[in-house]
Amino acid sequence: MSMSARRITPSARSSLGEREFNSSIAGKNSKNFTTEKKFVIGVDFGTTFTSVSYFFHPINERHPRAFPEQLLSIKNWPDDLSSGDAGGTRPQVPSEIWYSPIPLSREAPQDTDDQDGTLDEFVYADKSHPLTFVENANPESSGDESSEFLWGYQVHHQQYRENISRNTGTRVKRSKLHLVPTAYTHDDRVELLRSMEILIDNGIIRKHGSKDEPDARNVLDIFTDFLVKVLNHTKEQLIQLHNFSSQSVVEFSLTVPTIWSPNASRILQTALQTAARLVKFGNISTKKVVIPYIVSEPEAAAIYMLAGNSSVHPRETFIIADCGGGTVDIVTYEIGTEHPLRLSEEKVTPGGDNCGSSYLNENWKNMLLDKLKDESYLLDMWPAGESLESIVNRFIPNFENDHKRRKDITSLFGLKTRLHLPGLKENAEKRFDDGHIVIINFGYGNRQDWEEVFNPLLERVKKLLHAQLFTALEKGLKVKKVFLLGGFGASPSLRSYLRNYLREMSNKPEVGYDIELMTGNDASGYPVTAVSCGAVLAALNKNNGPARMAQSSYGIFRKELYQPTVLGFEAHRNCTAKNCSIDNQDYLYVVNYFVFKGSLIPPRHRFEPWISIHAFPEDSTTWIYAQIAGRLEFDMTFLKTQRKIPLAERRYGKTKLAEPHYCVELEISAELNGMLLEYSARYPPGVGGKIMSRGQVCVSAAFAPGCA
Structure with missing residues (x-):
């Protein structure tokens, strides 16, 4: 650009x-x-x-x-x-x-x-x-x-x-x-x-x-x-x-x-x-x-919505309904700390569905295609190359920018819209009137157009919310606030639909208290940027985040000498080794783990180093060996050119003698600094050795969102 x-x-x-x-x-x-x-x-x-x-x-x-x-x-x-x-x-x-x-x-x-x-x-x-x-x-x-x-x-x-x-x-x-x-x-x-x-x-x-x-x-x-x-x-x-x-x-x-x-x-x-x-x-x-600092979407949204909000208090339980364009995610949280605001763990298993507002566009398009499916004569009146789908596509931008953002389909009367379609023949049963498609929601008749577009998605959102509320009740949790956010959360239809549902729930004997739908301070609701804004606020104050428990394991990919004997490694006995043509030894490809999933790791931690052995052919002109761990690459050619290393002992294998080769031992070490994992290769091993290669990789995704 x-x-x-x-x-x-x-x-x-x-x-x-x-x-x-x-x-x-x-x-x-x-x-x-x-x-x-x-x-x-x-x-x-x-x-x-x-x-x-x-x-x-x-x-x-x-x-x-x-x-x-x-x-x-x-x-x-x-x-x-x-x-x-x-x-x-x-x-x-x-x-x-x-x-x-x-x-x-x-x-x-x-x-x-x-x-x-x-x-x-x-x-x-x-x-x-x-x-x-x-x-x-x-x-x-x-x-x-x-x-x-x-x-x-x-x-x-x-x-x-x-x-x-x-x-x-x-x-x-x-x-x-x-x-x-x-x-x-x-x-x-x-x-x-x-x-x-x-x-x-x-x-x-x-x-x-x-x-x-x-x-x-x-x-x-x-x-x-x-x-x-x-x-x-x-x-x-x-x-x-x-x-x-x-x-x-x-x-x-x-x-x-x-x-x-x-x-x-x-x-x-x-x-x-x-x-x-x-x-x-x-x-x-x-x-x-x-x-990057990584934070979960619902927590970021909650941090933004609750910042400076005096209506919620520590230990209070509430629901976040993040209704976006694609997915709707509903989570039940409890306030953990107030300054800085942090949420405790989810109190109910989160619920989600693909019933966001973008699917309203698809319902709108499918409804119009169904209305026009028998009007093939229109194609003779429009330019060559047109199809019923391309004709219907013209009605989608206005629906996207106007109808779905402003109409409240829970209103019983008065929702009538005329879509101009030149050449459309009149048909009272289909509600075609003088070159117009008439879209209605008058509260009577067999077919309500706006309900056909909106209701399937509104029902699915309500189903998700009901599951969260019902499970919370079973656990003895009292939920009095439901925060509605996301682009779909600003829809008048969704707001009215959920308010009506929560009013019904509040009147049930097993509930007995009001459940309020929180939609922000104005008609547009919480901003569509609530999540990205909350991410900024979370990054500015990372205190009191979750424990630094690793959710992934990290290690160095390396070859390990195959030792299936009693004095070797028991795990090797059920593995198939691969013979190295250079030193005629049998090896297994393994990952030498140093970060284990489920372990608690402090922000600064130095791991125990280990030895890695590499064999190079005698006639190799360059000794560069790369291993995947981020990537470590080191050049050991100087050992040969400066005659600082002798040829290794040639061992007999099962069928042949090993090739003339050199053997190099390196010390691999790793250290964690916050979310940065730094690693290096040292030769010769030990305190007096020289760092031959070093690298670093971000491990933010290896910890729970919110960890610092």
């Missing part, structure tokens, strides 16, 4: 003035005032929409504090036409991309080896990513629209254009659901797999792991390509608004679903790390490892 100038919206200007005032007060009260700033960036990569929020403070401010009203969110997303020529005002961007059919030049992933991808190594070739600095992909400016890489609002505009020539198989939406292996995401994941197979077969994204098996990491390129665009735009906005530069210190706070596995979190973490390096985001371009 080019660094083209964008008009700054008035809302951004006023917020900026307020923020700079607050920051200057904090800085001047500090003994060593500095104009250098640190930016804390919260990223909420949602199923259907993504938001980025941030806060900045003087870099030498030791204990920065922010209030919700001080947080800002990125706007002016490319092709967001919500405010015409003044620049887009929406603080989120659709989580969608549409690839060109032209193959992209990417290096092969380094995890597709003989191990069939069993080793979790996410090495991304970020030297020349093909989508890092592409000129603005304006779909109206190119003669060949299929050659453009589209993302965000560009995809929204293109998909509803008439006579579109793009291959819909290369459009990717709801990619996040690839990492949610539940029954309710099955249909979306099947559709995703079809698109991913097309992209892999055409050389657009890379295949990870085994060639014949699906792999969760296959979505990594998709995540990274999208986040490259998101962070590039974020960087542009920060430069224009806050003099952001390559010297600006940056900390990322990344939100993940509670249902995600550590492996799923690691994939998104890797995509964010790679994208930040690719766009040279602040001072990250000079760092070896980007270390």
Whole structure:
């Protein structure tokens, strides 16, 4: 994306003035005032929409504090036409991309080896990513629209254009659901797999792991390509608004679903790390490892909503209903600590379903297609190449931007809408009137159009909420507040529907108290950026987080001498060894674990070192050996060229004598500093040895969200 100038919206200007005032007060009260700033960036990569929020403070401010009203969110997303020529005002961007059919030049992933991808190594070739600095992909400016890489609002505009020539198989939406292996995401994941197979077969994204098996990491390129665009735009906005530069210190706070596995979190973490390096985001371009703070989505939302809220108290139990565009997730929490606000563990098993607001669009489209399925004469009246589907697509943008956001279908009377469709013949039974489709919800008759669109999803949300409330009652928990957030949470229909349900529940004898639906301070409800804003607040105060219990094991992949005898290793007896042609010894490939899943590990910890033995042929000109652990690579050629090592003893094997070779012993050590795992290889082993190679890897995803 080019660094083209964008008009700054008035809302951004006023917020900026307020923020700079607050920051200057904090800085001047500090003994060593500095104009250098640190930016804390919260990223909420949602199923259907993504938001980025941030806060900045003087870099030498030791204990920065922010209030919700001080947080800002990125706007002016490319092709967001919500405010015409003044620049887009929406603080989120659709989580969608549409690839060109032209193959992209990417290096092969380094995890597709003989191990069939069993080793979790996410090495991304970020030297020349093909989508890092592409000129603005304006779909109206190119003669060949299929050659453009589209993302965000560009995809929204293109998909509803008439006579579109793009291959819909290369459009990717709801990619996040690839990492949610539940029954309710099955249909979306099947559709995703079809698109991913097309992209892999055409050389657009890379295949990870085994060639014949699906792999969760296959979505990594998709995540990274999208986040490259998101962070590039974020960087542009920060430069224009806050003099952001390559010297600006940056900390990322990344939100993940509670249902995600550590492996799923690691994939998104890797995509964010790679994208930040690719766009040279602040001072990250000079760092070896980007270390994001990871927090769960519901906890981030709760931190934002409850910040400064005096209506909740420690030990109080409440429900968060995060109703987004793709998924609806409902969790029951208890307030743990108040300052800083931290939630205790989930009191009820979380519930979720794919019944977010984007499926309203599909219901709307299917209803109109059903109404028009017998009106084939329309195709003779429209330009060549049109289909009933392309005709119906014209009615979706207005539904997306108006009807579904403003209508309350629980109102019994008066919901009547006329959709203009030239050439449509009158039909009273179908409610076709003089070139119009009449959509009603009058509270009588056999078929209520708006209910047909909304009710299936409203019922599913209510079912999830009922399950949480009922289980909480069984456990003796008293829930008096349900916090409704997310894009769907602002829907008048959903609000009224859930209020009616909670009123019924409150009147039941087994309940006997009021359950209030909390929707924020105004008609629009809690902002759609509640999760990304909460991520910023959580990162600013990491105290009292969960215990640092490892959710993943980490180790060094290495060869171990095969010793199945009584004096050797009992575990070797049931394994098949592989003979090394160099020293004629039998070895097993093992992982030497030093971080064990389920173990408590302090923020700073040095692990016991171990010896790793490597054999090199006598006639080898270069001794470089790489092992997957992040990656360690060391050059031992000098031992031979400087005659500092003798040939090893040649042993007889079962059938032959070992080749002339050299044997090198290295000491491998590892140390954990916060969320940074540092490792090194020392030769010779011991205190006097020299560090031959060192590396580091971020392990944020190996711990529970919220750990510092």
